Structures are given as structure tokens and as C-alpha cells.
Amino acid sequence: MRNFEYARPDTEAEALEFLADHQGQTAVLAGGTDLMNLLRADLVQPKRVVDLKPISSLREITAMDGGVKIGALVTLTELARDPMLADYRSLIDVVDGVRAVQVQSAGTIGGDLCHLPNCWYFRNGYGLLGIDGAESLVSEGDNRYHAILGNQGPAKFVNASRFAPSAIAWNAKVRIIGPAPDQAEWVPLEYFYITPKTNGQGNTILKPGQLVSHVWLPDPGVLTSATYEVLQMQGLDWPLASASATLDIENGLVREARIVMGHVAPVPWVAQEAARFLLGNPVNDDTAGRAADMAVARATPLSMNEYKVQLARTAVKRAVLKAAGQWEGVNLP
Numbered sequence: 001m002r003n004f005e006y007a008r009p010d011t012e013a014e015a016l017e018f019l020a021d022h023q024g025q026t027a028v029l030a031g032g033t034d035l036m037n038l039l040r041a042d043l044v045q046p047k048r049v050v051d052l053k054p055i056s057s058l059r060e061i062t063a064m065d066g067g068v069k070i071g072a073l074v075t076l077t078e079l080a081r082d083p084m085l086a087d088y089r090s091l092i093d094v095v096d097g098v099r100a101v102q103v104q105s106a107g108t109i110g111g112d113l114c115h116l117p118n119c120w121y122f123r124n125g126y127g128l129l130g131i132d133g134a135e136s137l138v139s140e141g142d143n144r145y146h147a148i149l150g151n152q153g154p155a156k157f158v159n160a161s162r163f164a165p166s167a168i169a170w171n172a173k174v175r176i177i178g179p180a181p182d183q184a185e186w187v188p189l190e191y192f193y194i195t196p197k198t199n200g201q202g203n204t205i206l207k208p209g210q211l212v213s214h215v216w217l218p219d220p221g222v223l224t225s226a227t228y229e230v231l232q233m234q235g236l237d238w239p240l241a242s243a244s245a246t247l248d249i250e251n252g253l254v255r256e257a258r259i260v261m262g263h264v265a266p267v268p269w270v271a272q273e274a275a276r277f278l279l280g281n282p283v284n285d286d287t288a289g290r291a292a293d294m295a296v297a298r299a300t301p302l303s304m305n306e307y308k309v310q311l312a313r314t315a316v317k318r319a320v321l322k323a324a325g326q327w328e329g330v331n332l333p
């Protein structure tokens with residue numbers, strides 16, 4: 001591992017000052033469960049690492065604007081235990097799916113949302129696009145875990161965040177602060193992620209010197225929600241495909257629906273047509289299945305990941321049924 005300066009700010013403003021030095025060649029440390037791997041593998045080379053943990057404002061869960069504001073340092077365990085979040089079932093489903101108590105207690109929501117892709121070409125030093133010279137290692141090589149949607153350009157990795165699909169299905173916003181100490185902006189989480197066209201572009205809109213300070217979720221009201229993740233292992237594992245649904249069902253008919261898929265595209269994938277189809281319909285095996293068909297209708301699988309289309313379809317169908325209280329199964333493959 002290369003040497004770096006280590007900074008422990010006490011406030012958000014101090015953190016931004018530390019991040020602004022070294023022309024933005026700095027990194028944010030939250031739970032550290034992934035950043036330490038990235039540093040060890042030399043995939044990030046910051047001159048300074050800024051440890052957010054002492055900043056108390058980033059640990060709070062408070063009511064705000066009729067919804068809930070969650071600090072970026074809130075851990076997975078704290079999320080699942082807080083009574084203010086009990087009605088956001090799709091988020092709790094995600095915590096339940098991370099089957100390692102160590103990760104649940106150390107991993108943070110901010111770290112999950114900003115988690116860099118697990119693509120093995122990226123993790124072996126070939127950049128986010130997995131390119132060696134002019135050749136796409138992903139197109140030509142082992143792409144079994146790669147994108148089946150939104151993969152027409154050079155980016156073919158899948159977004160790694162487990163919480164983003166559920167949070168986006170709740171119309172969540174993120175508060176981005178920096179690079180100036182007084183700069184802060186709330187952005188819909190849906191627009192936080194980007195599909196890069198070059199290796200240097202990153203996969204979020206965060207610029208050097210910025211960080212995510214909070215996530216905001218609207219009041220759940222009468223909405224119900226669920227996440228269904230297709231996992232290969234029963235222990236700690238990344239989903240092969242996942243889906244989150246948020247529904248408003250009145251008198252047996254869907255009045256409002258949001259469906260977002262995870263681990264199928266370089267960004268969390270909003271399944272608009274599928275959600276629109278459910279409006280005015282009851283949720284049952286047939287309608288959930290038809291919505292799931294629509295969610296994957298435009299899939300363009302790569303040479304080795306055709307199987308993911310069926311997994312994504314199943315995830316959508318079961319997330320919709322689960323959100324409507326009609327799925328009794330457990331989150332196992």
C-alpha cells in the first residue's frame with residue numbers, strides 16, 4: 001500500500017477543507033470495508049484519506065420535510081434497528097440480504113451508495129471500462145456477471161450498490177456537499193449515477209472534493225415496498241440481479257408504482273414501462289409476471305450472461321408480489 005496522509009475532521013466543513021487539498025487527490029473513508037481493498041490493490045492512489053467517522057452530523061437519523069434524513073455514516077445495523085425506518089421495508093430487506101454481521105455493523109449507507117463496481121477487470125487494474133489498449137476485455141472475455149441492460153456503450157460493469165434500487169424506488173434524494181465548505185445540494189438519487197464513456201469519468205456525478213452527507217426518503221404514507229435479491233450463496237455475496245418495488249394499492253388496484261432493478265446495468269435501472277403497466281391493475285401472479293417481462297424486454301445480454309435475463313425477470317416479479325404482500329418465500333436462490 002502506498003503512503004498517504006490520514007485526516008480526522010470533526011465537522012462537515014472541516015472534511016471539505018481536508019478534501020480540497022492535493023488538487024482533489026483525496027479519498028473519503030467511511031466504514032472502510034471496501035476502501036481498504038481499493039488502497040491495497042492500488043486502484044485508488046489518494047495523497048490524503050479523510051476519515052468521516054468523527055463527524056456526528058453524519059451519524060444521525062432525523063425527521064425532515066415530512067420524510068427521514070439519514071446520515072451517510074449510518075451503518076446497516078443502525079438502519080435496520082431504527083423505528084423511523086421500519087416502514088421502508090425494501091431497505092430492511094437489503095440489510096437482511098447482507099448476511100455478515102461484520103459488514104452489517106461496519107458498512108455504511110454512504111459507502112454502499114458510492115461503492116465502486118466489483119467488475120473483475122476493474123478490480124484487476126483495467127479501469128471502469130475494462131479496456132486493454134483498444135480491446136474491451138469484457139466483450140471478449142468472461143462477462144458472466146456483467147450488464148444485460150444499458151451495455152451498448154463501452155461501460156459494461158454493473159452498479160454495485162445494494163441500497164440504490166430500493167432508495168430510488170422510494171424517490172430518495174442525496175445531499176452532496178463541497179467542494180467549497182458552504183456548498184450543498186440535494187439531488188434525486190436516480191440522477192446521481194452515470195454510465196461513463198471513458199475510464200477517468202467515474203460512475204457518479206461526484207466531483208473531486210465532494211461527498212455524500214445524507215440521504216432523504218419521503219414519508220412512506222400508505223406505500224408498501226420490497227426488495228428481492230437473487231444471490232448465489234447463502235453467506236456474504238453480491239446479488240446476480242435484484243429488484244425493488246414501491247407500491248400504492250387502493251381497493252385492490254395499483255395507484256402508484258416504482259420498480260428499480262440492481263446489478264443488471266452500469267446504473268440502477270428504473271423499469272418505467274413495467275411500473276406503468278401495473279397502474280390500475282391488481283397485483284397477482286399474472287400481472288407481476290407481465291410487468292417482469294416488460295422490465296427485461298430490452299435486455300441485450302453479453303456472450304456469457306443470458307441467464308441473468310431470467311434472474312432479473314424473477315427478481316422483478318417477486319419484488320412486486322412481495323411488496324403487495326403476496327410472496328411468502330425467503331430471499332434465497
Ligand SMILES: Cc1cc2nc3c(=O)[nH]c(=O)nc-3n(C[C@H](O)[C@H](O)[C@H](O)COP(=O)(O)OP(=O)(O)OC[C@H]3O[C@@H](n4cnc5c(N)ncnc54)[C@H](O)[C@@H]3O)c2cc1C
Binds near residue numbers: 112
Ligand atoms: C471482505 C469483504 C467482502 C464484502 N463482500 C460484500 C458482499 O458480498 N456484498 C455486500 O453487499 N457487501 C460486501 N462487503 C461490504 C461492502 O463493502 C459494504 O457493505 C459497503 O458497501 C461499504 O461501506 P463502507 O462504509 O465500508 O465503505 P468504504 O469502504 O469506507 O467506502 C466505499 C467507497 O465509497 C466511498 N465513500 C464512502 N462514503 C462516502 C461518502 N459519504 N461520500 C462519498 N464517497 C464515499 C469511499 O471513498 C470508497 O470508494 C464486503 C466487505 C468486505 C470487507
